Amino acid sequence: MTGTTTWTDRMRELRLSLPPVAAPAGAYVPAVRTGTLVFTSGQLPLVDGVSTCTGKLGEDVSVDDAVAAARLCALNGLAAVDMLVGLDRVVRVVKVVGFVASGSGFTLQPNVVNGASDLLLEVFGDAGRHARSAVGLAELPRGCAVEVEFVFEIDVDGLS
Template identity: 70%
Template sequence: MSTRARLSELGVELPSVAPPAGSYLPAVRTGSLVYTAGQIPLVDGKVVATGKVGAEVSAEDAAALARTCALNALAAVDALVGIDSVVRVVKVVGFVASAPGFTGQPAVLNGASDFLAEVFGEAGRHARSAVGVAELPLGVPVEVELVVEVA
C-alpha cells in the first residue's frame, strides 16, 4: 500500500506546507535523505496552541500537538519529493517548551513517533531526541523535525 493510501485509510490529509517564517527552506534533500525544518503546530496556517508543557499545556495535549507537527513535516517532505518516495523515517528531533521541573519530554514526542509508526509501519520506527527548552518560536509548546530516507 502506498503511503498516500495509508494516510487516506487513517483519515489523514496532508496539509499545505506553511511558508517559512525566516530565511530557510521547509525541507532539503541531500542524496537519499530529506531533512525538514522544525515544524510547529499549525493548522490552516494558524498556531493552535501556545504555552509551556507542564503548566498551561498538558503532556497529553502536547503529544497531540507533536502529532500535528509530524504531519506538517510530512507535508514538507511530500512537497519536495512526494510522500510515496519515503523509504523509512530515520530520525525525529523534538523540542518541548517545558515548565520548570517538567521531565516528560519523551512522552510528548511519542505523539509524533506513534503517528509515524502508524503511517509507515516498521519503516516509521526511528532514532529520536526529545529536548526540553525554555522557549520555542511563536510561544508554541512543541516543535518537530524529521530526517527521512527516500528512494
C-alpha cells in the same frame, strides 16, 4: 511499501490528510534533500499559520494537548516531504528530534514527542521506527509548546 499499497493509500486508510505546507518565517525552506535523505525544518503545530498549542508543559499546557500538537507537527513534516519529493518516495524514517517548551521540573518530554513518533509508526509501520531525541527548552518560536524536525530516507530513482 510492499505490493501496490502506497504511503498515500495508507494515509487515506487512516483518514489522515496532509495540510498545506506553512510558509517559512525566515530565510529557510520547509525541507531539503541531499542524496537519499530529506531533512525537514522544525515543524510547529500550525493550522493555517496559527499555532494550535502555545505555552509551557508543566505550567499551562497538558501532556495530552502537547501530544496532539506533536502529531500535527508530524503531519506538517510529511506535507513538507510530500511537497519536495512526494510522500511515496519515503523508504524509512531515520531520525526525529522533538523540542518541548517546558516549565521548571517538567520531565515528560519523551511522552510528548511520542505523539509524532506514534503517527509515523501508524503510517509507515516498521519503516517508521527511528532514532529520536526529546529536548526540553524554555521557549519555542511563536510561543508554541512543541516543535519537531525529521530526517527521512527516500528512494531517489527517477529524481534529479
